[in-house]
Amino acid sequence: MNSDISLHEQWFAAYAARKRARELHDAAPLDLKAAHTRAVLENARRMALHEKFEPPLVRACLLAALYHDLGRFEQYLRFHTFRDRESCNHGLLGVKILKREARLAGEDARTRKIVLAAVGLHNRFALPAHLPRTVELAAHVVRDADKLDILRIIDEHLSGPGPCSPTVVLNLPDDPAQSGEAVLRAAAEGRVAAYADLRSVNDFRVLLGTWFFDMHFVTSRRQFVEDGHARRLLEALPPVPPYGPARAALLERLTGAERGAPGSRARA
Numbered sequence: 001m002n003s004d005i006s007l008h009e010q011w012f013a014a015y016a017a018r019k020r021a022r023e024l025h026d027a028a029p030l031d032l033k034a035a036h037t038r039a040v041l042e043n044a045r046r047m048a049l050h051e052k053f054e055p056p057l058v059r060a061c062l063l064a065a066l067y068h069d070l071g072r073f074e075q076y077l078r079f080h081t082f083r084d085r086e087s088c089n090h091g092l093l094g095v096k097i098l099k100r101e102a103r104l105a106g107e108d109a110r111t112r113k114i115v116l117a118a119v120g121l122h123n124r125f126a127l128p129a130h131l132p133r134t135v136e137l138a139a140h141v142v143r144d145a146d147k148l149d150i151l152r153i154i155d156e157h158l159s160g161p162g163p164c165s166p167t168v169v170l171n172l173p174d175d176p177a178q179s180g181e182a183v184l185r186a187a188a189e190g191r192v193a194a195y196a197d198l199r200s201v202n203d204f205r206v207l208l209g210t211w212f213f214d215m216h217f218v219t220s221r222r223q224f225v226e227d228g229h230a231r232r233l234l235e236a237l238p239p240v241p242p243y244g245p246a247r248a249a250l251l252e253r254l255t256g257a258e259r260g261a262p263g264s265r266a267r268a
């Protein structure tokens with residue numbers, strides 16, 4: 001049992017290349033997913049090692065991170081969107097593919113169970129209560145690592161000089177007049193906002209800022225603040241209503257965390 005998963009990484013790279021070759025129109029979103037996977041794996045590795053998990057759990061976290069978005073490739077080839085609501089649940093599709101491809105056949109039963117559960121749960125709005133502790137920890141590692149890299153992708157995309165890719169911003173309109181009331185309420189109340197309530201690109205900026213409330217480890221919370229992506233995304237919001245109050249509240253939380261205020265302490 002060790003944390004070397006290089007054979008799995010090689011298989012994943014070959015799988016991603018195979019799927020990419022089948023996309024005849026726009027393969028860029030698939031390249032983005034392959035790069036995202038590598039970044040999530042690195043985030044997860046940092047977290048799992050820092051949290052000093054037992055070696056078998058570290059391995060399960062790494063495998064779950066590597067395979068968390070396996071379903072994205074088939075999802076995109078079939079539906080040309082990453083919106084689960086308009087296509088399929090990509091977490092559950094990933095579980096199906098892992099089983100079909102027998103990717104975990106060489107792992108022990110405990111590892112298989114944790115990895116399949118964490119992949120299947122990674123894209124739920126919230127985790128179910130009363131999960132086995134190891135499943136819960138692995139799922140949190142993958143979810144935190146995933147969110148941290150989504151922040152990077154969206155920030156680099158929205159702050160970059162190029163035009164906004166509809167796929168990256170979930171086909172949301174970049175219309176400052178459209179705001180989701182539920183998203184703004186979540187931000188004001190210090191809760192995570194829901195994808196289902198998004199109305200515009202600015203809502204998406206707010207939602208990403210509220211992920212601060214859903215970081216579960218000291219390492220992930222620190223990275224959330226230090227990467228600077230959330231701050232840049234939030235600072236680009238209009239400082240006037242309806243976004244002004246949510247913008248100010250979320251930026252204040254980031255500033256507090258930077259200074260080591262009580263709000264910056266991880267909950268678990």
Ligand SMILES: [Fe+2]
Nearest residue numbers: 068069122123
């Ligand atoms: Fe995902």
